[in-house]
Amino acid sequence: MPELPEVETVRKGLAPVFADNRIAHVHLARPNLRFEFSEGFVETLNGALVVHLGRRAKYLLFELDNGQTLLSHLGMSGSFLALAPGEPEPEGRKSKHDHVVFELQDGSRVLYNDPRRFGFMLLFATEGLENSKFLKDLGPEPVGNELSAAGLFQKMQRRTGPVKTALLDQKLIAGLGNIYVCEALFRAKIHPQTRCCDLSELQATVLVRHIRDVIRQAIEVGGSTLNDFSAADGALGYFQHRFEVYDRAGDPCLAAKCTGMIARIVQAGRSSFYCPVCQNTEN
DNA sequence: CAAAGCTCCTGACCGC
């Protein structure tokens, strides 16, 4: 599922496609994804130029030259596929869930595919976009200057819930999802059930460092898959990445000299993967 | 406030 690094990779992949390349025509295969498309969706996009393709948390922001911005979220299963002018779709590709098609001025096509339809695309006036309900309460970007260990520690002290659940709260840090939260906690050697208020300032500092590292590295990996241009079926949205704990229940811990076995528990309805030996509460 | 529950949706997986 796309998290911040994947979305950033999509952004980097799509930016050159839309650059100086007006949207000629948009086609919707259905009236909605997670939400109904904005009123006038097609009309607003037809003929528009994307003057800037940005990102905030896991949201892609297509800023148009007509005062509107297309805000897009990939949900769990959304992906984009960019096809050069005249380029056919990859063989064997499932087009059943291509819900949005962008035809560009130069003949390129950008397909948005989303089997589960947890994703969405909505239009907002560019002015005041930051006050939309999707963006207004977002916390700092994990790989930005605003994310400080001191600030996180302060907020953690007021929380009694488990650190794992808190890190998924977009108000605390924007853009972290289940996978990278598990990975960051593993690297920081913090048990996912640790109560936020029980974290020491040192632990908060170490945690912030690992959050930044794991996200930054994942973005680098995503960038390299872009260069390879060999992503399975060419879809932008996913790339191969080896995770140390995520989805590795029952497998050996990869930490040096550790004999632990990765465990899986459920917190707030979501899987948490961790090493009971490395991520010991008593640490 | 924080925290937990609900909701959307489909493909994958499992047992029969």
Added chain:
DNA sequence: TGCGGTCAGGAGCTTT
């Protein structure tokens, strides 16, 4: 081979 049942999971919204 096919059919039901179960489940994951981002995040806004609602409720406690």
